[in-house]
Amino acid sequence: MYKNALYRVAENRPIAREVFRMRLLGDTRWITAPGQFVNVRVDGCYLRRPISVCDWDGGGLTLLYRAVGKGTRLLSRALPGETLDLLTGLGNGYDPSAARGRRTVLIGGGVGVPPLYGLARRLALAGEPPAAALGFQTAADAFLAESFLTLGCEVLVATADGSLGERGFVTDPLSRLDYGYYFACGPEPMLAAVHALGREKGAEGQLSFERRMGCGFGACMSCSCETLAGPRRICVEGPVLRSGEVRF
Known part of the structure; x- marks a missing residue:
């Protein structure tokens, strides 16, 4: 509603x-x-x-x-x-309860990072602070890393030019991390890479998709995407979808 x-x-x-x-x-x-x-x-x-x-x-x-x-x-x-x-x-948000009892990581790319902060704060309040893997183009584009640290999160940062944290994509430090559940938000190529890496590790997750929208509440159908279960409106059935239903 x-x-x-x-x-x-x-x-x-x-x-x-x-x-x-x-x-x-x-x-x-x-x-x-x-x-x-x-x-x-x-x-x-x-x-x-x-x-x-x-x-x-x-x-x-x-x-x-x-x-x-x-x-x-x-x-x-x-x-x-x-x-x-x-x-x-x-929209349909993240379900934090799905990760309960499992090592959890939040994965954000650029302006996909902000919604993960509210999720991290609620996981931390529940006594299960997650790890956070954040990816940016350069150090000048980076934000919220200190805020995640304040919540008690382990924070991994990657930048494309190496000006902050590890040089490369966010999946580079993520590949060395052990986790059983993930929450991600960012551009679709990043989500596809995170999804593939999660399958290699046997981890489930939830992914938040970025799409151009018209109405924002399901009437215009302009943000529909294909899933394994058929078309889904990102503004209503998403932006968060379970890893088991996405099609890349």
């Missing part, structure tokens, strides 16, 4: 190259699982912008987004005190 509501901007600032942290104050009752997203109305844009929820509490929610197109660049100019119109509580 989703809700249309207004939220007040409390903070909107850069934390990495083209990446902004926005804190919004308002009702979060419709956010029920990490990995869900909101659809933000941006003045001057016909379509809303879908953004994963990084974290939430009783007072509001936190979004981390990359300002790369017209809509997100306009969003990056929002000032504290302004209000934004959101559809909130959208």
